Amino acid sequence: MPRLEVVLAERSYGIEIGAGSWAERIARTPNLKSPLAVVVTNPTVHALHGAALEAALWPAFKRVEVREVPDGESSKHWPCVSWLCEELASMGAGRDVLLVALGGGVIGDLTGFVASIYMRGVRFLQVPTTLLAQVDSSVGGKTGINLPQGKNLVGAFHQPAAVWADSTVLGTLPAREYAAGLAEVIKYGPIADLAFFEWLEANMPRLVARDPQAIGVAVRRSCEIKAAIVAMDEREDGIRAVLNFGHTFGHGLERGLGYGALLHGEAVGIGMLMATRLSVAHLGLDNSYLDRLERLLAAAGLPTEVQGWSPQQLLAWMRTDKKAVAGAIRYVVIPKWGEAALASVADEAVLQVLDDTVRAMRG
Amino acid sequence: MPRLEVVLAERSYGIEIGAGSWAERIARTPNLKSPLAVVVTNPTVHALHGAALEAALWPAFKRVEVREVPDGESSKHWPCVSWLCEELASMGAGRDVLLVALGGGVIGDLTGFVASIYMRGVRFLQVPTTLLAQVDSSVGGKTGINLPQGKNLVGAFHQPAAVWADSTVLGTLPAREYAAGLAEVIKYGPIADLAFFEWLEANMPRLVARDPQAIGVAVRRSCEIKAAIVAMDEREDGIRAVLNFGHTFGHGLERGLGYGALLHGEAVGIGMLMATRLSVAHLGLDNSYLDRLERLLAAAGLPTEVQGWSPQQLLAWMRTDKKAVAGAIRYVVIPKWGEAALASVADEAVLQVLDDTVRAMRG
Numbered sequence: 171m172p173r174l175e176v177v178l179a180e181r182s183y184g185i186e187i188g189a190g191s192w193a194e195r196i197a198r199t200p201n202l203k204s205p206l207a208v209v210v211t212n213p214t215v216h217a218l219h220g221a222a223l224e225a226a227l228w229p230a231f232k233r234v235e236v237r238e239v240p241d242g243e244s245s246k247h248w249p250c251v252s253w254l255c256e257e258l259a260s261m262g263a264g265r266d267v268l269l270v271a272l273g274g275g276v277i278g279d280l281t282g283f284v285a286s287i288y289m290r291g292v293r294f295l296q297v298p299t300t301l302l303a304q305v306d307s308s309v310g311g312k313t314g315i316n317l318p319q320g321k322n323l324v325g326a327f328h329q330p331a332a333v334w335a336d337s338t339v340l341g342t343l344p345a346r347e348y349a350a351g352l353a354e355v356i357k358y359g360p361i362a363d364l365a366f367f368e369w370l371e372a373n374m375p376r377l378v379a380r381d382p383q384a385i386g387v388a389v390r391r392s393c394e395i396k397a398a399i400v401a402m403d404e405r406e407d408g409i410r411a412v413l414n415f416g417h418t419f420g421h422g423l424e425r426g427l428g429y430g431a432l433l434h435g436e437a438v439g440i441g442m443l444m445a446t447r448l449s450v451a452h453l454g455l456d457n458s459y460l461d462r463l464e465r466l467l468a469a470a471g472l473p474t475e476v477q478g479w480s481p482q483q484l485l486a487w488m489r490t491d492k493k494a495v496a497g498a499i500r501y502v503v504i505p506k507w508g509e510a511a512l513a514s515v516a517d518e519a520v521l522q523v524l525d526d527t528v529r530a531m532r533g
Numbered sequence: 534m535p536r537l538e539v540v541l542a543e544r545s546y547g548i549e550i551g552a553g554s555w556a557e558r559i560a561r562t563p564n565l566k567s568p569l570a571v572v573v574t575n576p577t578v579h580a581l582h583g584a585a586l587e588a589a590l591w592p593a594f595k596r597v598e599v600r601e602v603p604d605g606e607s608s609k610h611w612p613c614v615s616w617l618c619e620e621l622a623s624m625g626a627g628r629d630v631l632l633v634a635l636g637g638g639v640i641g642d643l644t645g646f647v648a649s650i651y652m653r654g655v656r657f658l659q660v661p662t663t664l665l666a667q668v669d670s671s672v673g674g675k676t677g678i679n680l681p682q683g684k685n686l687v688g689a690f691h692q693p694a695a696v697w698a699d700s701t702v703l704g705t706l707p708a709r710e711y712a713a714g715l716a717e718v719i720k721y722g723p724i725a726d727l728a729f730f731e732w733l734e735a736n737m738p739r740l741v742a743r744d745p746q747a748i749g750v751a752v753r754r755s756c757e758i759k760a761a762i763v764a765m766d767e768r769e770d771g772i773r774a775v776l777n778f779g780h781t782f783g784h785g786l787e788r789g790l791g792y793g794a795l796l797h798g799e800a801v802g803i804g805m806l807m808a809t810r811l812s813v814a815h816l817g818l819d820n821s822y823l824d825r826l827e828r829l830l831a832a833a834g835l836p837t838e839v840q841g842w843s844p845q846q847l848l849a850w851m852r853t854d855k856k857a858v859a860g861a862i863r864y865v866v867i868p869k870w871g872e873a874a875l876a877s878v879a880d881e882a883v884l885q886v887l888d889d890t891v892r893a894m895r896g
Contacts, residue, residue, distance in 0.1 A: 259682035290688045319622035325653045
């Protein structure tokens with residue numbers, strides 16, 4: 171099975187990609203040894219994959235416990251953090267406990283955050299069950315919860331002990347959620363790899379059909395790119411911010427339209443179109459990439475337009491983003507397709523691009 | 534003013550010890566630069582030292598905010614953490630905010646923990662106002678809060694940007710609290726420095742009289758020893774545990790007798806006597822050190838005995854300690870006065886030593 175190393179000095183770890191036996195993976199990963207494994211999941215994922223994971227864990231651990239938090243983003247909140255910490259303390263979990271995050275980005279972010287603070291840090295294993303989590307949140311060590319004032323305002327950088335990105339679990343994902351994950355896959359093309367973008371253009375029908383081999387290629391290349399960028403800038407002091415391509419606009423849309431109106435990946439897709447339009451207008455990027463990106467998003471089953479916002483409103487929503495707080499907004503732009511950069515852009519120029527977007531959507 | 538460097542690669546920082554102007558310290562510490570400083574304190578400390586600190590901060594920061602949490606250990610709990618995080622988000626604090634912990638160990642642990650998780654980590658300045666905090670919790674980067682199941686079960690390793698250990702603020706400490714701080718000062722003798730222990734024997738009257746010069750020497754040597762040990766083992770995987778001399782027994786007493794019956798330092802003092810007795814009985818330590826330690830604790834104004842426990846009870850209380858959870862208790866012992874070691878000791882041997890302690894206390 172393909173294995174990718176994320177190289178971060180003593181915090182390095184491996185990502186195992188593709189189909190395979192969970193029991194064999196445990197046997198192959200010595201740094202998972204622990205007397206107690208605690209699986210954190212939600213009812214939906216537990217029903218689909220809990221039994222298989224627990225069957226694999228039992229032979230390797232003296233004791234396996236499972237704790238469910240509610241489905242959905244509302245679990246990324248203080249009550250779930252304090253409840254999980256107190257559950258761990260009540261079961262006598264020591265510094266050698268292994269937490270296992272079985273689920274999508276919410277479960278991974280929450281479990282990783284609990285792992286980062288329980289007894290000042292314990293190990294955790296990521297078993298991402300959504301495409302989005304496999305190509306995004308399971309790599310990079312960002313964990314966190316939401317505040318009423320914004321998403322991910324509290325958290326920690328805490329690297330997992332290992333990640334198992336299993337393509338077979340993606341078969342049960344709802345179509346809309348799967349497509350949202352493809353938006354983050356597509357992102358890696360413009361920011362880092364023109365050839366991968368072209369591969370996606372040629373292979374999107376296979377990905378949409380959930381061809382396991384194609385998924386394996388896409389997940390692997392996405393994780394490779396993200397891991398390479400994270401290795402350069404683990405704590406996001408600089409270059410790592412290019413991973414936020416499409417996210418400045420996307421987060422603004424998500425927040426402004428109300429979480430749930432657009433899935434995160436859907437908002438990022440539309441945000442990438444806005445950031446690409448900005449790159450065409452102000453950095454001389456060839457206009458053809460805007461069309462190609464739009465076609466690729468559509469082929470992935472993603473929306474390329476959304477109603478319910480005005481340019482002035484969206485700019486205001488973007489200003490309340492964590493990354494914009496107490497400073498100017500930094501935009502991720504694409505001077506050359508396959509290479510990202512960070513730029514400050516005058517509000518007038520951004521509003522002009524958003525006006526163009528509104529016209530194009532009405533068009 | 535004496536300055537001590539805590540060397541931890543990119544997390545290194547300085548501790549400034551002794552009397553001095555806070556305004557000058559700010560000017561001398563370039564890594565404190567920030568548009569916004571948020572002081573976290575409690576009503577008692579705020580009344581005593583808030584005005585002086587704020588006066589020093591105002592010229593250096595565009596904006597200074599102050600947030601008070603209630604006096605006492607109950608502030609090391611989830612509600613204060615979530616409230617402070619939401620206050621920071623509401624005031625628009627970005628990743629460049631500087632938190633300032635003005636208070637004792639509770640304020641330092643809470644503020645440091647909030648600093649470790651707000652926006653995945655921001656900087657904080659420790660201004661410890663108790664002797665205990667100056668010689669213990671302000672060095673080493675341990676931050677945390679309590680759970681119903683035990684103290685400090687949740688937290689992070691997060692090093693401060695700087696520590697200002699000002700001897701003048703100790704003048705306002707209640708006598709009992711000051712004496713409790715001396716217990717942690719005394720601890721550094723047996724575990725690391727026989728000469729320092731002898732200096733304390735000779736100079737305890739000056740320390741009790743709060744002679745600023747003597748306090749400066751004691752704080753500096755305590756911080757030096759702690760910093761050297763922490764530099765060897767930042768995340769307490771091994772040798773750092775010797776800093777817990779007296780704490781295994783002491784935490785057991787604190788928890789069993791109810792927090793508040795004994796101050797932490799008082800419990801540690803009695804715990805050090807028990808651990809010394811264990812070292813005499815099982816490692817051949819010369820019996821004279823037990824008498825000398827007892828005399829020194831008494832000279833510092835600390836209790837050397839306490840009622841309300843039995844050997845069996847105390848052992849049970851010790852078992853619920855975080856460090857004992859899911860494993861055997863490791864004792865910090867002193868094979869040679871001035872050199873600590875870690876040892877596993879059979880329960881029977883520990884009970885024998887506790888029986889002897891009970892007899893000695895009755896004697």
